[in-house]
Amino acid sequence: MHCFAKLAYRLRHARALLLWSSTLTVVLLVIGLVWGLFFSPADYQQGEMVRILYIHAPAAWMGLFSYIVMAVASAVSLMGKYPLANLVAKASSPVGAVFTIICLVTGALWGKPMWGAYWVWDARLTSMLILFFLYLGHIALVNAFDDYGRGARAGAILAVIGFINIPIIKFSVDWWNTLHQPASITRVALPAMAMEMLLPLLVMGLAFTAYYVTLLLVRIRSEIAAVQVRASRCSLRSIGKRL
Amino acid sequence: MILKQRRLGWLLFSFLALGMAIGLLLLAASDTVTFFFSPSELAQQPVKQDRRLRVGGIVAAGSVQRTGQTIHFVITDRVHTVPVLFSGILPDLFREGQGVVAEGVLGEDGVLHAFSVLAKHDETYTPRDVAESLKNKSQGKRAPETATVPSPRETATVPSPSGSAPAGQ
Numbered sequence: 335m336h337c338f339a340k341l342a343y344r345l346r347h348a349r350a351l352l353l354w355s356s357t358l359t360v361v362l363l364v365i366g367l368v369w370g371l372f373f374s375p376a377d378y379q380q381g382e383m384v385r386i387l388y389i390h391a392p393a394a395w396m397g398l399f400s401y402i403v404m405a406v407a408s409a410v411s412l413m414g415k416y417p418l419a420n421l422v423a424k425a426s427s428p429v430g431a432v433f434t435i436i437c438l439v440t441g442a443l444w445g446k447p448m449w450g451a452y453w454v455w456d457a458r459l460t461s462m463l464i465l466f467f468l469y470l471g472h473i474a475l476v477n478a479f480d481d482y483g484r485g486a487r488a489g490a491i492l493a494v495i496g497f498i499n500i501p502i503i504k505f506s507v508d509w510w511n512t513l514h515q516p517a518s519i520t521r522v523a524l525p526a527m528a529m530e531m532l533l534p535l536l537v538m539g540l541a542f543t544a545y546y547v548t549l550l551l552v553r554i555r556s557e558i559a560a561v562q563v564r565a566s567r568c569s570l571r572s573i574g575k576r577l
Numbered sequence: 578m579i580l581k582q583r584r585l586g587w588l589l590f591s592f593l594a595l596g597m598a599i600g601l602l603l604l605a606a607s608d609t610v611t612f613f614f615s616p617s618e619l620a621q622q623p624v625k626q627d628r629r630l631r632v633g634g635i636v637a638a639g640s641v642q643r644t645g646q647t648i649h650f651v652i653t654d655r656v657h658t659v660p661v662l663f664s665g666i667l668p669d670l671f672r673e674g675q676g677v678v679a680e681g682v683l684g685e686d687g688v689l690h691a692f693s694v695l696a697k698h699d700e701t702y703t704p705r706d707v708a709e710s711l712k713n714k715s716q717g718k719r720a721p722e723t724a725t726v727p728s729p730r731e732t733a734t735v736p737s738p739s740g741s742a743p744a745g746q
Contacts, residue, residue: 375704375705375706375707376704376705377702377703377704377705378703378704378705378707378708378709379670379698379703380670380698384702387702409588412584412588413581413584413585413588414580414581414584447668447669448668448669448670448696448698449668449670449695449696449697449698450666450667450668450693450694450695450696451693451695454612454695455612456612457610457611457612494588494592495592495595497592498592498595498596498599502599502603509603509607510607510610510611510612511611511612511613511614511615511633512612513612513613513678513695513697515697515698515699515700516700517700518700518701518702521700526699526700526701526702527701527702528702528703528704528707530704531702531704532702
């Protein structure tokens with residue numbers, strides 16, 4: 335338990351980072367939302383429905399990004415004893431799950447008027463749904479064991495195995511015919527999006543990233559507090575047994 | 578350190594093995610993973626009659642005919658074409674030159690009897706006034722390659738409610 339004590343001491347510095355990231359979240363979110371929802375132009379085909387993009391795409395990016403963070407932390411924790419890596423993985427999965435479900439719901443709301451269907455089983459949508467289930471599985475598995483270390487280890491193995499889904503999500507629109515449109519921004523040619531739509535989208539992307547960092551820091555801190563509570567309970571119990 | 582390197586090696590090895598397994602699986606199942614066939618793919622490998630399938634492409638210009646409830650149009654990928662028969666509600670984006678995916682059964686006459694038609698949106702995002710001026714410039718010429726030129730009904734809605742100069746300029 336003494337490694338956690340050292341960790342908690344080191345994470346005092348995280349308080350400054352938390353202040354920065356939460357401020358940045360609020361500022362960027364206000365700028366991005368006002369810009370995207372009121373000042374950016376309507377699309378010539380989608381009309382006003384295009385504005386869902388400013389929530390949908392950043393949520394999708396962060397859904398993937400949280401998983402990458404979780405998988406890397408899990409791989410690190412599988413290689414040796416790194417208590418912080420376990421905490422990062424455990425803190426990241428519920429955040430990623432929420433971003434993913436936001437992406438799925440906003441996508442469905444957009445799909446009905448544009449495509450004519452809330453949901454279709456094309457490769458992009460299905461792989462994104464699998465990502466959501468991977469997150470749920472990870473949350474359940476990590477908490478399924480009485481022993482903290484065993485739960486973390488099982489979750490880490492699942493997170494690393496599930497990483498194979500990330501390139502599948504990203505390239506599904508290129509590998510197979512999908513109803514979902516291909517990438518607009520990360521492609522060889524210039525972004526297929528007008529500047530006055532791309533800029534608010536990027537601001538929203540940064541806002542969601544700052545939000546993710548904020549949530550991750552808060553969750554790691556509360557996770558450390560939970561570990562400390564558990565440790566003190568254990569030592570109390572052992573003292574009680576001795577008496 | 579040796580132990581860590583060995584663990585890293587195992588981790589990478591098992592991940593690669595699993596990745597290859599899933600890759601082969603998806604390659605083998607790519608017929609079912611794919612959401613729709615293009616008319617050219619359909620021409621290359623004829624499907625069984627009464628198998629449900631989806632055909633995707635662009636609605637050929639000048640091919641849409643309405644007779645009462647039923648609508649008749651042609652899906653093309655500029656090489657091959659598939660005629661489609663459909664009765665039902667079409668998505669808002671449906672128009673000539675628009676990408677669509679029709680799901681149905683291929684009849685003996687080669688006509689796809691569709692029970693649903695979905696619009697496929699492409700990856701371009703363009704403000705209305707820009708699309709407008711692009712269209713004016715290319716008037717008289719052939720439509721651009723992506724061929725998602727709005728119909729006259731669509732272009733009548735100028736200026737768009739918030740389509741004026743954005744805040745950042």
